[in-house]
Structure formats: C-alpha cells, structure tokens
Amino acid sequence: MNRRQMLNTLAAACLLAVSAVNHAQAQTVTVGVTVSSTGPAASLGIAEKNTIELLPKTLGGLPVNYVILDDASDPTAAGKNARRFADADKVDAIIGSTTVPGSLAVAEVANEAQIPQIALAPFPPKQPQWIFPLPHSIAVMSSALFEEMKKRHTTTLGFIGFSDAYGEAWLKDVEKRAEQNGIKLVGVERYARSDQSVTAQALKLTSAKPDAIFIAASGTPAALPMRALRERGFKGQFYQTHGAANNDFLRVAGNSDEGVILPTGLVLVAEQLPDSNPSKKVGLAYLQTYEAKHGAGSRSPFGAYAQDAYLLLDKAVATVGKKATPGTPEYRAALRDAIEKTSNLPLTHGQNTMSATDHSGLGEAARVLITIEKDAWKLLK
Amino acid sequence: MDMGVFAVLAQDGITNGAVYALLAMALVLVFSVTRVIFLPQGEFIGYGALTVAALQSGQYPRLVSLLMAVGALTFCVELGTALYNKRYKPVPKLHLMWSAIENLAYPALIWVLARSIGWQDMPMAAQIAFALAMTIPLGIMIYRVAFQPMAEASVLVLLIVAVGVHFAMLGLGLFIFGPEGSTTRSFTEWSTEIGAMLVSGQSLVVIAVSLVMIGALYVFFDRSLYGKALRATAVNRKGAQLVGIGTSQAGRMAFGLAAGLGSLAGVLIAPLNTVGYDTGFVVALKGFVAAIVGGLASYPLAAAGAALVGLLESYSSFWASAYKEVIVFTLIIPVLAWRSLTSGHGDEE
Structure with missing residues (x-):
C-alpha cells in the first residue's frame, strides 16, 4: 500500500465513522x-x-x-x-x-x-x-396505615406534623380517614423542621391520652416528636409517613423508634421480600449498583x-x-x-x-x- | 394548664432562650462594632454542630479543608492589597509574615491535628474546643475577605454583602457536610426531679454555658483593654481611630467572637435535635428578633429579649402550635413600633 492509497483509505474510514455517528445521533x-x-x-x-x-x-x-x-x-x-x-x-x-x-x-x-x-x-x-x-400518592400510603390501625383496634389518635405543605396534606387525609374508620382525632399539633424542642406539643398530646400518635414529617426531624413523647411517658403506638423512610432517620432516632410503623415502597426492604415478588430482583439489582x-x-x-x-x-x-x-x-x-x-x-x-x-x-x-x-x-x- | 405543665414549658422556654441569647449577643456585638447585620451567623450554628458530629463519629472534619481554602484566599487578598499599595507605602513584610502564619500555617496545623489524633475517643469538651478552633478563625477570615475592604460603606451595602456571604456559606455547607443533619451525643444523661418537674442535665448545661458566656462577655467589655477598645469603636468609630484604636482589629475580634458564639450555640442544640447545614438560619433569625428587642445595641436587653422569645415560643407551641412561628416573628412589630415611638429619629447612621 503506498502513501496515497493509505491516505484514501484513512479518509474513507473517517467518512464512514462520521456517518455512523450521524446515524447514531438521529436514533x-x-x-x-x-x-x-x-x-x-x-x-x-x-x-x-x-x-x-x-x-x-x-x-x-x-x-x-x-x-x-x-x-x-x-x-x-x-x-x-x-x-x-x-x-x-x-x-x-x-x-x-x-x-x-x-x-x-x-x-x-x-x-x-x-x-x-x-x-x-x-x-x-x-x-x-x-x-x-x-x-x-398520600392516599395509597395512608390507607395502608389506617387498615393497620383498624386491625389494632385503635380508637383515639393524636396527630403531630410539619407546619408546611407536607404536614397540611397529610392532616387533611388523616382527618378524612379517621372519620371514615371511626377513629377519634383527639389532638392536632404542628412543629417546624428546624425546631429544637417539641416538648410543649408533646405535653399537650400526651394529656389527651391517645391510643396512637401519627407523625407527619420527613427526614431526620421526624424523629424529634417520638423522642419527646417517649420522654413524657407516652407508651402507645407511633405511625410515621413514608417521608421518614430513610437510613438517616434510623441513625438519629435512637431507642425511641423501636416498633414504629410506616409505609414505604418495596425497595427499602428488598432483601426481605419473598422470592416470588418480581420486584425483588429489580430492587436488588438497583441496590447493588447504588x-x-x-x-x-x-x-x-x-x-x-x-x-x-x-x-x-x-x-x-x-x-x-x-x-x-x-x-x-x-x-x-x-x-x-x-x-x-x-x-x-x-x-x-x-x-x-x-x-x-x-x-x-x-x-x-x-x-x-x-x-x-x-x-x-x-x-x- | 396546671403548675406542672407551666413549669415544664418554662424550663423548655428558658433553655431555648439561652441559645437565642448567645446568638443575640453575637449579633449585637458585630452590629455595634462593624455595623454589619451578621446574617451568616446561622451557618456557624450548622458548621459548629456538624463538625462536632463528624469528630464524634470518627470522620475527618471536612471543615478543615474549607478553612485551608479560605485561609489561602485571605492571604491572597492580603498580598494583593499590599502589592497594590506598593506605590504609596512599602510592602509590610512583617504584617505579611503574620498573615501567612495566621492564614496558611494555622489551618495546616489544624489539618495535622485532625489527621493525627483520634478525636472520637476524646472528651466532648476537647471536641468542642477543636471545632471552635476551626470556626473562630473562619469568622475572622470572612471579615478580612468580605467586610474589611468596605468597612466604611453604608449599613445597607454591608447588609447586602452579608446576604451574599450567607448564601455562599449555605452552599458551601451543603457541599462539605451533605444534605442530611446529625445529632451529637448528649452532654449528660443526668436528670433530677424537683417537685413534679423533671429537670434534665442537658438543659442545665445549656443555661449554664449561656450564663457563663454572658458573664465572661460582661467582664471582657468592662474590665479588659481589648473589650474597652471594642466598646469605644462601637460608640464612635472615628473617635476610636483618632485615639489610636485599630478599628479593623476590633472588627476581627467581633467576627471571631460572633463565629465562636454561633458555633457554640450550634453545639448546644445539636444533642436536642438534628442540626443540618441549613437549620441555623431560622434559629439565628429568632436570635435576631431578640437582638431587635435590645435595639441591636444593648446586651442586657438582648438577653432579656432572648428569654422572652424562648418563653413565647414554648407557650405558643402549647396553645397554638400551628401559629408558633407567626407569633414569635410578629413580636418584632410591636417592639419596633415601641422603639421608634420612644427613641425619636436621632439615631440614623
């Protein structure tokens, strides 16, 4: 192959490559x-x-x-x-x-x-x-929680949630579902994400003596009311929303979080799903990569x-x-x-x-x- | 409401108020000496708390890297200013050497200490001291870079710069600490019952630290020469310069103290609730409300304001928790109305 031939081949190869790229781009x-x-x-x-x-x-x-x-x-x-x-x-x-x-x-x-x-x-x-x-949607998650409450014969419920859109949306849903399920909402309290203390709200909620307390908050601040309520001697069941379902929440909640019930998608507990669940494989594959x-x-x-x-x-x-x-x-x-x-x-x-x-x-x-x-x-x- | 509930709420309110008092002190201090409304105060809360949390969990405190970077930037600013002024005055070699020690060697020393010592086994007091050894110089560096070059500017310009610094520090906070908050170990598990009321050692520590700091500041301003220089600068900047007080020295001191008080406040609240990189802002705003009660000038009034804000927050949480923040921040309106009615118009600039 002489020099000219080689150049020609090279040029042809380049053209081919360029057109291949163009073709790929269109697709x-x-x-x-x-x-x-x-x-x-x-x-x-x-x-x-x-x-x-x-x-x-x-x-x-x-x-x-x-x-x-x-x-x-x-x-x-x-x-x-x-x-x-x-x-x-x-x-x-x-x-x-x-x-x-x-x-x-x-x-x-x-x-x-x-x-x-x-x-x-x-x-x-x-x-x-x-x-x-x-x-x-909130409705999907909330209905699961209320089914569980009915199973446990809860009759009175306290609510504490963020004083923002998240807490508000949940409160509306909880009010509606509590009425449908014959559960009495005995106290509604709010707090802010950055609060250092919810002692006052905890005092008021515990004085209403609810069977269970529903906490509508997200991330690590969701742990705060549980700690304060346990300190004030509340012994009942806690329900959280899926906003709390992450590992940082586990890290900060300490001992007060044992037994809390919350809804979540399947992925958080993918390992514990039965093998027959088709999401197990998909979830595990994602978790492994991540x-x-x-x-x-x-x-x-x-x-x-x-x-x-x-x-x-x-x-x-x-x-x-x-x-x-x-x-x-x-x-x-x-x-x-x-x-x-x-x-x-x-x-x-x-x-x-x-x-x-x-x-x-x-x-x-x-x-x-x-x-x-x-x-x-x-x-x- | 029975007496028991009343007492618990009072304890809670005073504990929170003690934290706000520290922040209000720092705000008054910085404003009276440099006329800067110190918005970045809130970030120091997060920086302090998260650094102690990192030390306790045995992680490398990434604030050290920020300290080294800001230190290098500060030295560059010093060097640039010296070279720029070469035409008018000789390059101040001694000054530059001190600046290099302060801004380059000191952060390097902190880095060595952070790397070589197993901080998670140290007593908590040492961890806090080490965190303060990072945040206080950071405050001083920020003053040098952002505020000292325009020390003579109007209050409004300084406020705008403070807003800029606030956002920069917020973004850096997210970058170095990540989006999730942390809690630290509690200072003490000890608690006692007085009558029907459970008094936690935690809140006693918070109140005690706050009182000691207020007392120390009082002694500092009233008895020491440095403190008197700060007060002189606060009363009359020009006059202070005329009698030979270095106003930029005073500014450095004010920012160092404010950064220290801010991160101390963060360390005090970290065992109670999670502190994230962005938690501090709202807390600092409550300190700001307290400082406003003191007219941004009076320490005792600011401390009283802090107690008021803490108690108001606690009782309004009990009665109307949905409107708690509204009630606390609305406090500022009657206070401002009362102040402007009583003080006349003599104190503009």
Whole structure:
C-alpha cells in the first residue's frame, strides 16, 4: 500500500465513522432530568442525581443522552430547566422535578410542548395527559396505615406534623380517614423542621391520652416528636409517613423508634421480600449498583423513584421501537401512549400498572408496612 | 394548664432562650462594632454542630479543608492589597509574615491535628474546643475577605454583602457536610426531679454555658483593654481611630467572637435535635428578633429579649402550635413600633 492509497483509505474510514455517528445521533433518545440537588430538597435530589448518573448508556435498546440540570429546589428554576429541555435540547421525555412545586412548574411546560413528564413528586395533575407523577400518592400510603390501625383496634389518635405543605396534606387525609374508620382525632399539633424542642406539643398530646400518635414529617426531624413523647411517658403506638423512610432517620432516632410503623415502597426492604415478588430482583439489582458506588446502607427510596422513572422509560422506548424517530412530536406521542399502557411492570418500588385515570401506577402492590427492630427496617408481618 | 405543665414549658422556654441569647449577643456585638447585620451567623450554628458530629463519629472534619481554602484566599487578598499599595507605602513584610502564619500555617496545623489524633475517643469538651478552633478563625477570615475592604460603606451595602456571604456559606455547607443533619451525643444523661418537674442535665448545661458566656462577655467589655477598645469603636468609630484604636482589629475580634458564639450555640442544640447545614438560619433569625428587642445595641436587653422569645415560643407551641412561628416573628412589630415611638429619629447612621 503506498502513501496515497493509505491516505484514501484513512479518509474513507473517517467518512464512514462520521456517518455512523450521524446515524447514531438521529436514533439517540434525549431525556431531560431536572432534580433538586441543592437547596432545601437536596437530601432527596442528591440521591436522585446519583441514581441517574449510574444509569446505563442505552434506553430501550437505543443510545440515550441525559441532560441533567439542578433546579436548586426552586420552582422557577425548574420551569426554566424544562423550557430549556423543550426549546434547546428537544428532549423526548422529562424526568423531574424532586418537589411538588418544582414538578408543577415543569408540568406546565411539558403540557404545552407535549413532552411526557415523569415527576418524582406525588401530586394530582390538573391536566394529566402528559404528566406521570410516579411516587406513591398520600392516599395509597395512608390507607395502608389506617387498615393497620383498624386491625389494632385503635380508637383515639393524636396527630403531630410539619407546619408546611407536607404536614397540611397529610392532616387533611388523616382527618378524612379517621372519620371514615371511626377513629377519634383527639389532638392536632404542628412543629417546624428546624425546631429544637417539641416538648410543649408533646405535653399537650400526651394529656389527651391517645391510643396512637401519627407523625407527619420527613427526614431526620421526624424523629424529634417520638423522642419527646417517649420522654413524657407516652407508651402507645407511633405511625410515621413514608417521608421518614430513610437510613438517616434510623441513625438519629435512637431507642425511641423501636416498633414504629410506616409505609414505604418495596425497595427499602428488598432483601426481605419473598422470592416470588418480581420486584425483588429489580430492587436488588438497583441496590447493588447504588450501594457499590455510594456505600452500604446509602439506599434511599427517592433515588429508587429515579430508577423507576428510568425503568418506565426503558420499557416504553422498547415498546415504541422503530415506529417513530426520536426528536419528533410523533415519537413523544407514541412514548406517552406507551407509558400509559404500562401494565404489571416490576419496578424497584413494586409493580406498576398505569391507566388513563391513574398516572402514578404505584398502587397497593407497590407498598408495604415496615417497622423498626433493633435499629433496622423490618417488613411488618 | 396546671403548675406542672407551666413549669415544664418554662424550663423548655428558658433553655431555648439561652441559645437565642448567645446568638443575640453575637449579633449585637458585630452590629455595634462593624455595623454589619451578621446574617451568616446561622451557618456557624450548622458548621459548629456538624463538625462536632463528624469528630464524634470518627470522620475527618471536612471543615478543615474549607478553612485551608479560605485561609489561602485571605492571604491572597492580603498580598494583593499590599502589592497594590506598593506605590504609596512599602510592602509590610512583617504584617505579611503574620498573615501567612495566621492564614496558611494555622489551618495546616489544624489539618495535622485532625489527621493525627483520634478525636472520637476524646472528651466532648476537647471536641468542642477543636471545632471552635476551626470556626473562630473562619469568622475572622470572612471579615478580612468580605467586610474589611468596605468597612466604611453604608449599613445597607454591608447588609447586602452579608446576604451574599450567607448564601455562599449555605452552599458551601451543603457541599462539605451533605444534605442530611446529625445529632451529637448528649452532654449528660443526668436528670433530677424537683417537685413534679423533671429537670434534665442537658438543659442545665445549656443555661449554664449561656450564663457563663454572658458573664465572661460582661467582664471582657468592662474590665479588659481589648473589650474597652471594642466598646469605644462601637460608640464612635472615628473617635476610636483618632485615639489610636485599630478599628479593623476590633472588627476581627467581633467576627471571631460572633463565629465562636454561633458555633457554640450550634453545639448546644445539636444533642436536642438534628442540626443540618441549613437549620441555623431560622434559629439565628429568632436570635435576631431578640437582638431587635435590645435595639441591636444593648446586651442586657438582648438577653432579656432572648428569654422572652424562648418563653413565647414554648407557650405558643402549647396553645397554638400551628401559629408558633407567626407569633414569635410578629413580636418584632410591636417592639419596633415601641422603639421608634420612644427613641425619636436621632439615631440614623
């Protein structure tokens, strides 16, 4: 081979390579991800971002490009990120945001630009067509708790929750369900995330002598009322919401948390599930990857929601297949339809079945009640 | 409400009030000496508490890295200023040497100590002292970098700079400590019953530390030359300069003390509830309400204000917990109205 021939071959090879790249680009799925990895919701957002970073390079068999942006827990920034996804990145789907207000801001853009959105916060969307708020709704989690209360013949209940949107939403639900189940709500108290003491609220609640106390709080501050109430001599049952289901809560709750009952998705106790549960395998696979990178016990249900968003999209992209080209409105519409048709898909949190009226898909098959025994999560039998 | 409940709430309120008192003291101190409304106070609460928590769990306190970085930045600022002023005055070699020791060698020494000693087995007092040995110089460095170059600016400009520093420290706090909060070991498990009331050793420690600090500050301002210099600067900045008091020295001192008091407050609340990198802001705001009661000028009034805020918070938690924050922060309106009615308009700038 002389020099000229070699140059020619080289040039041809280059051309080939370039056209291959072009071809691949046309087939690449682009997914916009906006999560709150800084700001007040960072403890959830960081787990989600970590999860997205560990995702494989393909989605439903196609190469995928994730555009990951931080919205600093700020709805305005989340809306701006969504606008960027729609206008500049021409994404095929959006994952995010972490908080309810952020997700609402994204939903506005997603509806307008007709992009399927998988939100990582639970809320009932006003125009549900393009919006899939994946996490368990309060109703799903709360009904499990009230079934348990009925089983235990609870007749009086005390409530203490955050004095913010989270506590308010739960209080509304608890008030309604308590009445339906013939349980008397004997005390309602509120506290703030940054409070150093809830002694006063604990005093008032214990003086009402409820059978059980319901705590609607999230993260590590959820442990504070339990400590204060035990100090004041409360001996009854504690119920927490799934906002408390993370390992940092275990770390700070100390001895006061033994026996507390809370609902969660399946992933937190994946190891304890029966082998027949299809979510066990999916959950364990995720936990193995995540904990190999971020350390044993670093699992978070919120990171798992991000994984589930990926699994949903993975299935949907595979279903759409070659029917449309990524980057086109037809493709986004096909993707949306495919997501809505999800049926019995095992996710890390449990099996997911969507319908035109249920865009979360995580129902009774995707929740368990857990308790704490010897400083570890235990599946409630 | 019977007497027992009343007494428990009072104890709770006084304990919280003692923490707010420390913060209010620091705010009054910084404002009267430098006219800065010290918003970053809240971050020192988180920095102090989380550093002690890291020491107790045997982790490397990552605040040391921040201290080294900010130290290097401070030295660069000093060096830059000296070179910039070369035309007017000779490069102050001795001053630069001190600055290098303070901002480069000292953080390195702290790093060596953090690496070489097993802090988790040390007594808690040593851990707290070590955490303070990091936060106090950090306060001084922040003064040098952010506030000293514009010491003559108006209160509003200084406030805006303080807001900037607050957000910078908040972001750095998230970066170095992570999003989750921690609690520390309690100071003591001891408790006793007086009548029907359970008195915990924990709250006694908090109140005692607070009283000792207030007493120490009183002695410092009333008896020592440094303290008198600080007071002179607070009363009249120009006058103090004329009689040879270094106002930037006074500013450094004020910021160092404020950072120390802030992180001490964080250490005091850390055994009670989880402290995260962003917990401090609301707590510091309550200290601010207390300081406002004292007109941002009077230490005894600020301490009284802190007790008032603590008690108000405790009793309103009992009666109307949903409106507790509203009640506490609304306190500021009648106080401001009363102050502006009684003090006239003589004290602008």
